[in-house]
Amino acid sequence: MHEEKLLPWRWAILVGMTILLVSLQFAFIIPGGAAMLVMQEYQCEPMAFSMIMSIPYFSGVLLCIAGGVLADRIGLGKVFLVAFVIAALGALGRCLAVDYGTLFVASFFMGTGVAALNANSAKLLRMWFPGTANSFAMGVYTAGMSGGAALAIYVGSHLPEIHQAWWISFGLIVVGLVVWFAVYRKHPDEHCANEPVGQMLREVLRDRNVWVIGIVAFLVFGMTNVNGSYMVPAVTALMGDPAAAPIAGDLSTINTVITCIASMLMPVVFAKAFKNLRAPFVICLAVTGITFAVTFFIPYGVWTWVAYLVILPVFMAAVMPFTKMLPTLIPNIKPEHYGVVGGIQATFQNVGMFLIASYVVSPLAIAFTGATDGVAYYEGVYVGVGVVCAVAIVSLFLFPNVRSSVAGKIADDQARAEGPSAREIAADDAEGILEGEHL
DSSP, X not given: OOOOOOOTTHHHHHHHHHHHHHHHHHHHHHHHHTHHHHHHHHTOOHHHHHHHHHHHHHHHHHHHHHHHHHXXXXXXHHHXXXXXXXXXXXXXXXXXOOSHHHHHHHHHHHHHHHHHHHHHHHHHHHHHOOSTHHHHHHHHHHHHHHHHHHHHHHHHTTOSSHHHHHHHHHHHHHHHHHHHHHHOOOOTTOOOOOSOHHHHHHHHHTOHHHHHHHHHHHHHHHHHHHHHHHHHHHHHHHHTOGGGHHHHHHHHHHHHHHHHHHHHHHHHHHHHHOSBSHHHHHHHHHHHHHHHHHHTTSOSXXXXXXXXXXXXXXXXXXXXXXXXXXXXXXXXXXGGGHHHHHHHHHHHHHHHHHHIXXXXXXXXXXXXXXXXXXXXXXXXXXHHHHHHHHHHHHHGGGSOOOBSSHHHHHHHHHHHXXXXXXXXXXXXXXXXXXXHOOO
């Protein structure tokens, strides 16, 4: 029976990729913390500014599939090297930008790093964390998104000059690159696909489950991005005092920190409590959607803090690692195709983050409420978030009820490979992985 290797270096790999994600996400989000400085320096209106915020994700739309395909064909190390160096050069270009056009182009190229990382995160963690610790590892990795964003908003809002933000971003990316290439090792079981790219893509794209988990990523990450985009102004409007924005900012920062911690722990808790993923996934999405949908109809007070510091960090935090684990949990996907599947899913993820907040939820909120700001508008926005959660729940029933952990998936794969008589052995093997892999 094939035994998956548990190599000690896996924790260094996890730390390296998380630090790199934090640095890249920081670079993406810091303009949001220094929005007025950006608009003043580059003489751009809010719509043009929003394009600076979203263009790195759009480059991910264009490049994620290529990043996944190339990783499957030539290996993770080569793809990461090229993508991360281009991202660093983009960050350097932003430091030197003297006009809006240069800033826009540089920001586009910064997206290559996250495109490669998000496309191949499931593949990378599946190789290094083959047991239940995969849930924890994916939680740590996705926490990097929230952690980088929180740090960027805080730093950006305290800087007197925008070029300081660009140089700090570039410096952090360089630190992230140094850490990553210091710790990166090729896993001994990493194998490149031998079939032609066209044949590999046809095989993957014929699997409807690949498309469905892409839709899940589109909805889940689009939903979380709505909250990240609107939380501070929405809570400020609910408080009824523009001068209270710093309190809303503090609430947002604390929420993000708790979310980071919860995203590491909750997937592990749910993996131990549930054999399959659909039930905890539905619970988390339902609680998240209902909480968002009702919060802005209740006057600011204790409930607001309970919602953002207790309920949402626990339940919303779990849905991101759940989603990112799906490429390695759906049936009939070859390990050498995890990169292209992750690339397809990451493409949908980036489209959701690019479109849902600004081009779906906000316009619909304006259409239904007739308001462009204030409590009524944000009521519409967060009811829209609840609707996105409801649609995401429906999408979970379009693919099989997969295992809640990679350990369970390993047992299923072994049982299918060895026949019905091996099911009991495979179940015992999964139990051993559950008990023997320590966080």
